[in-house]
Amino acid sequence: MNKVWISVGCFLLSFGSVAGDRIISAGAGVTELLIALDKQDDLVAVDLTSRFAAVAKLPVVGYHRQLSAEGLLSLAPDILIGSSEMGPQSTLDLLSQSGVNVMVLPTETTTKNLLDTITLLGDKLDRKSQAKQLIIKLDHDIKQLEANQQQIKTPKTMLFLLLNDKGTYTAAGRNTTAHSVMTLAGAVNPAAALNAYQALSAEAFLAMAPESILVSGRHWQKYQDIDTLIAAMPLLAQTPAGRNKAIYVIDGRALIGGLGLNSIEQAKQLQVKLYPYLSANLELELKN
Known part of the structure; x- marks a missing residue:
């Protein structure tokens, strides 16, 4: 079974509501988004890179690139959410075969991808209002960065x-x-x-x-x-x-x-x- 690459379009069609489900987050950026969307109470474990106060007491499942199927399954998760960096593929395959929804979020390094991912998670995690407010703040910050760039006299390498x-x-x-x-x-x-x-x-x-x-x-x-x-x-x-x-x-x-x-x-x-x-x-x- 190949890794499931979830684009914004196909994700909306293929994945139902996950409100109240047991979630494992693999990757600091993913965990940070879930906390910002007020979903930390649904998290049952995080990976080693997710060192945030809001999840400090949760079990740690190891490094997001070296996940163990046995360790994750022992936590009875409904969903594993991570980026394309999480793995190995054999672990993801075993989790999928065991009935765990493996959500591989897009990891393009663009601001558009970030904003689209927030919208996507807000829709699927029943956090539309939180996602909207987060996008407003981020959009302001991004535009401020871009406006400041116009004032830079000589860009530094x-x-x-x-x-x-x-x-x-x-x-x-x-x-x-x-x-x-x-x-x-x-x-x-x-x-x-x-x-x-x-x-x-x-x-x-x-x-x-x-x-x-x-x-x-x-x-x-x-x-x-x-x-x-x-x-x-x-x-x-x-x-x-x-x-x-x-x-x-x-x-x-x-x-x-x-x-x-x-x-x-x-x-x-x-x-x-x-x-x-x-x-x-x-x-x-x-x-x-």
Whole structure:
């Protein structure tokens, strides 16, 4: 059985109301959406990435990419909701064969996909009112980000680096949440020509000459400060970002499962850090 890819259109036709059902959420972005839609009381478990106060007391089913069918079935769920990143496929197949509805949400890294997913979940989880209010707030935030972009005098180049123990330079290209967050913040990704995450040669990395570097907070914990990071990855010192110590940290949960609520919040914070002259708190007057 192949993984069920649920588009907005076919999902509306194929899945009935899930109000009051026992839900397991796999992925920080999905859990965050369910909490925002006031569905945390229907959650019976979450995955390891879903570290939020509202679900802190719930059982943890492991990492969303390495789910165990036995562990999930022991919780008697009606529904498993996650992104296309959850798996493995064999676990999803066993759950489906056991009568669990496996909902694989679209994970496109666009604001439209995020808004469509909220509408979709609001309809199916009996949370239309909450979804509407959430969309209004998000739409305002997105338009504010876009309006601020028009005030940016000179866009800065920013490269997202996936830090690892091997000391390699792996960058986020297009079709990644990191790319979308940087773009929303008004930065230019010099690795945009790459597809997804790709390792860079020393020559390719230096040729990109990023003015700023973005790293995940989870990976940053190993280094704690910029000098330690540069010592571990000495090529950084040869870039404008390294020379100016323009290295920023993003909440890694904002990069899991496509563009999510935290992704938008991280883009707002990043935009202010990159361009302090922007009136980030100025309310955008929208025309009717």
